[in-house]
Amino acid sequence: MSRAEVFLINGPVLKARPDGNFQMKEAVFVGDDRLIAEVIRLDADAITVQVFEDTTGLSPGVLIAGSGLPLAVELGPGLLGAMFDGIQRPLRAVAGASGDFLGTAVDVPSLDRERQWRYQPVVDEGTEVSGGHCIGEVAETPNLMHRVMIPPDVAGTVVWRAPAGSYCIDTPLAGIRSAQGMVEVSMLSRWPIRVPRPFRQRLALRSPLWTGQRIIDTLYPIAKGGTGAMPGGFGTGKTVLQQTLAKWCDADVIIYIGCGERGNEMAGVLEEFPGLEDPRTGRMLMERTVLIANTSNMPVAAREASIYTGITMGEYFRDQGYDVALFADSISRWAEALREISGRLEELPAEEGYPAYLPSRLAEFFERAGRTKALAGQESSLTVVGTVSPPGGDFSEPVTAHSRRYVKSFLALDRDRAQARFYPAIHPLQSYSEYVTSTAQWWQHHGGVRWAERRERMLALLQEQARLEKMVKIVGRDALPPSQREVLVCAEVTVEGLLRQSAFSHTDRYCAPEKQAAMLGLIDYFTQRAHELVQAGVDPDTLLTLPVVRRLQRMGEDIDNESLADFADLTHALDDALDALASSMQQKSGEQQAVGE
């Protein structure tokens, strides 16, 4: 193996004189402690590496050993329910080996080698197989059948196969005679993190990633296989929203990456997820989740690697035929890690000190999302949603601006809403989604018959509200004519009744499609009736004092997913109250007419 001798140490960046051949992005090991590092630059007489662990105490003269292979992750049963750091060290096993604090140099494999899994072969000897072909299955959790696949670059005939039984992940389970010779396949495979896994073809996006959050599903859907960004200043609820999506969205597998964020938050996820049930399968949410935690005080180079580690795992489950959703919190911290390493390499900075290749790296990352037909033909998807933490909440900064170029669902979080404890604090007018037309068809089959039309009406209402609010600031609300005050009243009821959703209320935290459709329908109906009444002379502000309108504004929390009949009751109550208002109005105007005569 090639070797190199370190002569420069600058934080996580080392330079060394090579003896032998090194490749770009090759994984290397530093010193006797075998710190994990990666080659990031090659010169005639020096190699530059970034170290993913603490470099305190390193001295010149330390040897770097090459591996000849790019930095890769281990893939196989044991990923689900585990928590890894940015370079896939299993944090539970690390804690077992080195205690409560993260030291350096712990040699534990990413996936447990001792554990045995029940394996069931699904191919016979003599079968012709190629990359992506499933040769056997492992029930990794009661709800997820882990499919053991032929590596993408292998094709040939199954010469022998192991019978059903319990095996460790590195036990060979089948032998394939291929053009390159005999290949043994086990449950364990490896894949370089910076190389997208291959698939047969990309497919058009069709259905939404169901999140159970009204402002997303009803207003700005994210398609399965699509991309989304959630930018917002600190305290606008990015992380809570991201975690809410990770809890309730209808993907089969969740990859949650805490990239440069808080340790207590990851502890929160670890504590909360195992106790929460998936509303669809009734299983614990942790069973479908892989956590990657590289908190803000863990080594910065591993933070840079963490999102690639995560997305490679996501692609692996996608290739097995599952819908995967990946949540990265936060893209900005990843970009900052890139900036920090770039600064140490003394590269010429572009905007705000970020390297000039930031946009292309972002594009590469988001392009790994998609709905695909796998090599073996299964249709599945990988959805990528990232939070963005713009400095000072300024959306014109490079990371937000460039993310915006590559994502199609943009959910802008708004500080004013968050300060009023209005959650989710997504600003309905600054956000957008390009998946509206592709998901409209889906809604037709899920109770939202007139979804597209109602959604558009609602957006127009909110737009008009924003315009009128500006006028109110100048002339006061009372100076507006009733038709305009009607807009304000209807918009307020829409915002409180439909868009506000409590992540901490057991009834409200997950909103099923039928409930969302019913709520949207009811709000739309209220808006129409209000319009008729105001036309007939009712003062719009009296509508707000009706007890039934208060019920309308609280329906998300008061009516649960199973009690759809309550919406019919609420509609009747609304009708009764509004009819009463109308008839009292008629009476009054009748009296006035009588007086006039």
Added chain:
Amino acid sequence: MIDPQRCLFHTGLTSIQGPLIFVRNAQGVGLYERVEVRAMHDDVRLGRVVLIADDKVIVEVFQGTEGLSLGEARVKFLSESILLNVGPSMLGRIYNGVGAPIDGGPEIVARRRLRIDGNAINPVRRVVPREFIETGVAAIDAMNSLVRGQKLPIFSGSGLSHDRLASNIARFSRLRGTQAEKFAVVFAAIGVTFDTAEHFRREMDEYGAMQRIALFLNLASDPSAERLLTPRVALTAAEYLAYEEGRHVLVILTDMTNYCEALREVSSSHGEVPSRKGYPGYMYSDLASIYERAGRISGRPGSITQIPILSMPNDDITHPIPDLSGYITEGQIVLDRELDRRGIFPPIKLLPCLSRLMNHGIGKNMTHVDHPAFAQQLYSSYAQAHHLRLLSSVVGEEGLSAADRQLLRFGERMDDEFIRQDDFRRTLEETFDLGWMLLAELPDEVLVRLSDDQIDEHIKRHRHDS
């Protein structure tokens, strides 16, 4: 182990630039190793290795390079990280910014020597903070609750009363329903004036709390590079007190703005590419290495709760220092100049305040089952009142409806009665009572964050009373 061979003094200085010295012919030196630098008159200064290129080494000197000369300064490499001696009887003492006692008392009997940089807590070993701390400050307890193991900074401005608020919190804080536990305060003064530090010490002394306090002082007159060490030294002491002696430690770091200024100063002397406003691009990670040392660890009895104080330059919350802090800490308490001018203490500006861990520590079996809805409703109505206040300054109060005028009144009473409490402790029950009473002044239709049952239980009672 200190290798005696390596402890020889080097004299091969090639350059001195600001806090950095460049040494030649230094063999086998390790990154971030502790260095002692001596000038002619034998005063020892602390430094650390920050870059190594073959036998050339750059050393960052924390206690200034004034008076050093290329020919005479001597450098000693100690083959170990910067360490702090920790042991029993650390409390009740005063230390300088690098952790040496300066109160005339004896040296600390070292039970352990700990690296001041600490190590990151493995996330799987963390325990989610959820023990509600009653701080006695209504705006915090009711609406931005603090829990053990949290890091909740105070964003302030120069001249505002953040120190008074911090010492009140240190004095009042207690857990509900338990007797006095092993509690300690670690106070790190980072580039503040002697008065500020002395004031805090006197306050604590007056309340007989001095025996539970360790003070680390880097005063405004001390070298600025030393400020990079002070919070780390203080937190190392806190970790010993928490995880080895099992105490619940409240760490007050004031003023983190001075820390960041020192970081910028040292960074620019390295010739690093600056990010926003000249601060280094790694300031986020650097601050995180301080703030993330708050927490609780599974199986260990103590905890570290942090209240860093930072003064926002020009009262600007989007300035990189508060901005990056806000992204790391679990919420923030923001002080406001206008409230301060109106004589309201503590001048807490509620709207931008936040406690992210609040929902873990309040509610059923912890504070009160209706606490979450109560806080939500107070916030929502206060935000409405704030909005109306802006509106009424343009269109006049006459332009508002009757319900709006009620909200406006509610906002004023929140400022004058709820937020204002001067130096008196308020129990959580008193805070709840006051809050429900103020909400009872509002009509049901604006109380949409409360359920009908909550209105019946809490609001009607107060309406009935009045």
